[in-house]
Amino acid sequence: MRFVAGxxxxxxxxxxxxxAIVFLLxxxxxxxxxxxxxxxxxxxxxxxxxxxxxxxxxxxxxxxLEYVAALARGDLGTSLKTGEPVLRxxxxxxxxxxxxxxxxxxxxxxxxxxxGVVCATRANGPLDHMLRLVSLxxxxxxxxxxxxxxxxxxxxxxxxxxxxxxxxxxALDPPITGFAVFDALLRGDGxxxxxxxxxxxxPCAVLAAFLxxxxxxxxxxxxxETLGEDFVRTARAKGMARVRVVYVHALRNALLPAVTxxxxxxxxxxxxxxxxETIFAWPGIGRYMFxxxxxxxxxxxxxxxxxxxxxxxxxxxxxxxxxxxxxxxxRKRLR
Amino acid sequence: xxxxxxxLAATFALSLLAAPALAQTPDPARTxxxxxxxxxxxxxxxxxxxxxxxxxxxxxxxxxxVAWTPPDFAALEGRLATRWTVSPDGKSFEFExxxxxxxxxxxxxxxxxxxxxxxxxxxxxxxxxxxxNLISDIAxxxxxxxxxxxxxxxxxxxxxxxxxxxxxxxxxxxAKHGDQFAVNPVGTGPFVFxxxxxxxxxxxxxxxxxxxxxxxxxRLVYRIIPNASTRRLELENGGIDIIQQAGxxxxxxxxxxxxxxxxxxxxxxxxxxxxxxxxxxxxxxxTGPFADLRVRRAVMHAIDYDGLLQGVFGNTADRVYGPLTxxxxxxxxxxxxxxxxYDPAQAKRLLAxxxxxxxxLTVPLYTFQGALWGAVATFVxxxxxxxxxxxxxxxxxxxxLRALHTxxxxxxxxxxxxxxxxxxxxxxTIGYLSSLADTAMTFRFPQDEALDAAILKAQQTVSMDExxxxxxxxxxxxxxxxxxxxxxxxxxxxxxxxxxxxLVINSAPPLTEYWSVSKQ
Numbered sequence: 001m002r003f004v005a006g007x008x009x010x011x012x013x014x015x016x017x018x019x020a021i022v023f024l025l026x027x028x029x030x031x032x033x034x035x036x037x038x039x040x041x042x043x044x045x046x047x048x049x050x051x052x053x054x055x056x057x058x059x060x061x062x063x064x065l066e067y068v069a070a071l072a073r074g075d076l077g078t079s080l081k082t083g084e085p086v087l088r089x090x091x092x093x094x095x096x097x098x099x100x101x102x103x104x105x106x107x108x109x110x111x112x113x114x115x116g117v118v119c120a121t122r123a124n125g126p127l128d129h130m131l132r133l134v135s136l137x138x139x140x141x142x143x144x145x146x147x148x149x150x151x152x153x154x155x156x157x158x159x160x161x162x163x164x165x166x167x168x169x170x171a172l173d174p175p176i177t178g179f180a181v182f183d184a185l186l187r188g189d190g191x192x193x194x195x196x197x198x199x200x201x202x203p204c205a206v207l208a209a210f211l212x213x214x215x216x217x218x219x220x221x222x223x224x225e226t227l228g229e230d231f232v233r234t235a236r237a238k239g240m241a242r243v244r245v246v247y248v249h250a251l252r253n254a255l256l257p258a259v260t261x262x263x264x265x266x267x268x269x270x271x272x273x274x275x276x277e278t279i280f281a282w283p284g285i286g287r288y289m290f291x292x293x294x295x296x297x298x299x300x301x302x303x304x305x306x307x308x309x310x311x312x313x314x315x316x317x318x319x320x321x322x323x324x325x326x327x328x329x330x331r332k333r334l335r
Numbered sequence: 336x337x338x339x340x341x342x343l344a345a346t347f348a349l350s351l352l353a354a355p356a357l358a359q360t361p362d363p364a365r366t367x368x369x370x371x372x373x374x375x376x377x378x379x380x381x382x383x384x385x386x387x388x389x390x391x392x393x394x395x396x397x398x399x400x401v402a403w404t405p406p407d408f409a410a411l412e413g414r415l416a417t418r419w420t421v422s423p424d425g426k427s428f429e430f431e432x433x434x435x436x437x438x439x440x441x442x443x444x445x446x447x448x449x450x451x452x453x454x455x456x457x458x459x460x461x462x463x464x465x466x467x468n469l470i471s472d473i474a475x476x477x478x479x480x481x482x483x484x485x486x487x488x489x490x491x492x493x494x495x496x497x498x499x500x501x502x503x504x505x506x507x508x509x510a511k512h513g514d515q516f517a518v519n520p521v522g523t524g525p526f527v528f529x530x531x532x533x534x535x536x537x538x539x540x541x542x543x544x545x546x547x548x549x550x551x552x553x554r555l556v557y558r559i560i561p562n563a564s565t566r567r568l569e570l571e572n573g574g575i576d577i578i579q580q581a582g583x584x585x586x587x588x589x590x591x592x593x594x595x596x597x598x599x600x601x602x603x604x605x606x607x608x609x610x611x612x613x614x615x616x617x618x619x620x621x622t623g624p625f626a627d628l629r630v631r632r633a634v635m636h637a638i639d640y641d642g643l644l645q646g647v648f649g650n651t652a653d654r655v656y657g658p659l660t661x662x663x664x665x666x667x668x669x670x671x672x673x674x675x676x677y678d679p680a681q682a683k684r685l686l687a688x689x690x691x692x693x694x695x696l697t698v699p700l701y702t703f704q705g706a707l708w709g710a711v712a713t714f715v716x717x718x719x720x721x722x723x724x725x726x727x728x729x730x731x732x733x734x735x736l737r738a739l740h741t742x743x744x745x746x747x748x749x750x751x752x753x754x755x756x757x758x759x760x761x762x763x764t765i766g767y768l769s770s771l772a773d774t775a776m777t778f779r780f781p782q783d784e785a786l787d788a789a790i791l792k793a794q795q796t797v798s799m800d801e802x803x804x805x806x807x808x809x810x811x812x813x814x815x816x817x818x819x820x821x822x823x824x825x826x827x828x829x830x831x832x833x834x835x836x837x838l839v840i841n842s843a844p845p846l847t848e849y850w851s852v853s854k855q
Contacts, residue, residue, distance in 0.1 A: 029735070030731075030734070030735040030738050030739070031732065031733075031734025031735045031737065031738050032734070032737070032738050032741075033734070035734070035737045035738060035741055035775055037384070046461055046464065047741075047774075049461075050461065081376050082376055082377055083377070083382070083517075089533065092533045093533060093534065148564060151565065151568055152568070155568065155572060156568055156571065156572055159572075162574065163565060163568045163569045163572055163574055164560055164562075164565045164568075164569060164574075165535070165558065165560075165574075166535060167535075172361075172529065172530055172538060174530065174532075175532070278561045278562055279562045279564075279565055280562075280565065281535075281558070281559060281560040281561060281562070281565060283532065283533060283534035283535040283559075284534075287534060287561065288534065291373065294732065294733070294734075295734070296734045
């Protein structure tokens with residue numbers, strides 16, 4: 001418990017540092033949001049007036065202090081493009097990204113771990129070679145290409161799945177929780193829930209491919225290492241069933257590095273979500289951030305970065321805790 | 336507790352299998368789905384900054400006093416106004432308003448609503464300030480008559496009144512929703528706002544009591560699909576009915592157009608636009624190689640204009656010869672002859688006269704990001720290399736290029752202009768008036784009293800014939816100053832499913848009305 005509290009306290013300076021860096025970076029890239037906002041024909045006087053109104057002329061440290069003070073009140077500022085509060089805009093889009101990344105992580109784990117185990121137990125056999133080739137493709141193929149191929153095959157040619165979007169274009173129901181499948185179930189609308197699930201399949205597959213392939217390779221290697229250890233040989237010599245040895249004794253030990261990979265890569269998935277969300281017209285926070293950078297929408301860039309950083313550090317905290325649960329030695333150190 | 340949880344799970348499982356809720360399923364044959372590349376910045380006419388998506392939605396939910404008449408958009412017709420008169424001095428506009436029109440919230444449309452809406456935009460919209468600040472008074476003469484008085488004559492004002500910033504809002508709805516009006520827009524237009532999900536869609540429903548007659552579809556859905564290839568797949572699959580004009584700086588690759596041409600289920604609508612793309616000089620700069628008129632003319636002679644249209648655009652763009660596109664009512668046909676033609680030998684002669692030795696000049700060429708701008712820049716680079724000018728291409732993001740432009744920190748740039756209202760004034764005044772030089776999207780013209788006076792005179796002259804003559808002369812004067820090489824005007828290209836009928840594309844600015852569109 002004390003460990004968790006300590007880790008949570010350590011998050012504050014990390015987040016402050018991230019914020020400060022982003023704050024300075026967005027102001028260092030060329031492009032004046034006032035010019036972008038005002039459009040053609042705006043005079044220098046109008047631009048100056050707007051810069052003043054947006055408080056862009058204050059020295060950067062002063063702007064930062066004002067921002068942090070507002071942040072302490074839970075105010076992330078207002079979007080320069082839409083004039084809406086950034087926090088509200090982020091909360092509107094966050095469920096879409098969480099739905100996508102969480103499901104993609106689960107899918108990657110469900111595919112990646114068995115893939116690694118199968119490869120390790122049949123090391124250097126034809127199945128191992130084939131699956132390793134598949135995972136090599138999974139690691140190296142760019143997401144946009146994979147997305148396009150999947151869209152072409154499963155949406156265009158076979159017609160099994162929708163090309164893009166999150167729900168049917170004809171659906172009108174306002175979100176309840178923001179999680180499309182869950183909302184449809186709450187409403188008792190089976191067709192809408194099935195539709196929302198169908199919309200999830202392709203973007204999830206694209207997002208999961210990289211993690212599943214990476215995970216498969218890690219699990220294969222650490223399984224091979226574990227399978228060669230003394231305790232495995234002893235267990236086998238005592239006449240324990242092979243399945244039990246592989247899946248209970250060896251896998252539990254081999255999973256330790258995998259947990260780290262899952263934690264770090266699923267946080268990195270947020271980065272991949274920017275591209276996936278754009279291609280699949282998925283209304284998530286990654287796409288929102290990308291648009292904000294293009295529009296020099298400073299408050300939105302800062303707000304989304306803060307959320308990304310928060311997710312990243314929380315994930316690594318969770319990874320540490322899972323490590324503790326899996327490995328008694330770590331647990332002891334944590335205490 | 337376990338039982339309750341099991342029951343909840345069972346409810347979820349059953350609902351997955353349940354039939355769709357029938358009442359909520361609209362008829363796909365009477366639903367028009369339009370794909371747009373980004374979400375609307377807002378649906379508030381008062382705050383509209385000519386951002387294309389929001390502007391178009393506004394024009395389908397609201398009405399303006401006047402609008403350009405399809406299919407050629409050359410003359411104005413009355414919408415909420417039935418007729419209007421302009422005083423001889425060009426300062427006073429009196430509108431007779433349509434009777435019996437109601438807003439979507441059931442309140443009546445009248446002259447007070449016109450006054451309310453225009454004064455609201457004037458107060459809250461910095462983008463349209465230059466035009467709306469010309470208004471000195473709006474008088475409600477009677478519930479059916481409104482008079483707008485300007486501080487100085489401005490014939491293009493009628494054109495401004497056809498823009499989304501001039502859309503008439505329901506005063507009752509503004510009072511009710513306050514600063515939430517942008518998310519609850521209420522107008523008199525052919526479609527009623529129904530719902531909006533951020534970055535997902537905007538849903539409009541037919542206004543059954545619309546004064547021009549009900550729209551031919553029940554529902555109009557804007558779907559936000561940022562990726563071009565996804566939009567194309569959706570269109571081919573029938574998931575969407577229309578792909579709207581891409582953002583003004585983007586263009587559709589020629590291969591995509593060719594591929595869709597071969598698809599029987601897709602119709603391609605192409606119309607000339609009033610957009611101009613140019614290779615421009617920093618005209619305000621008094622030093623450096625391009626301060627010499629001969630060097631600027633040499634660059635204009637170095638460009639293979641027809642080769643660019645063929646090679647890069649596959650004829651999806653039109654030639655531009657000067658400061659106005661050939662489809663403008665004020666276009667001077669003599670400009671076709673006066674514009675410098677592709678002539679590398681002449682370019683080399685002019686450079687030699689100016690003392691620029693081949694290979695001695697190296698300049699960065701700034702432009703926007705994107706494959707198309709890259710292709711144009713590469714083409715220009717090759718043309719200039721042929722006459723001995725070395726160019727290094729610097730592609731940069733839109734805001735960064737704007738910043739570079741307003742600070743005047745460049746020699747050569749590829750840039751473009753799209754007029755936000757249908758009048759030559761939109762190109763000429765913003766482009767070439769010296770007092771606006773340091774603002775965005777201008778040619779950074781240096782102070783020139785004679786030219787400035789001529790521009791303002793053309794802007795304020797009431798007689799159409801006189802105005803036309805003034806713009807004819809202005810085009811020649813501007814071209815003589817060699818402000819840049821006028822490269823091309825991209826066509827407006829809209830893809831639609833073959834069963835879509837009645838779609839008419841407005842050329843300036845490209846904002847489509849869906850009132851007349853149906854699906855067979």
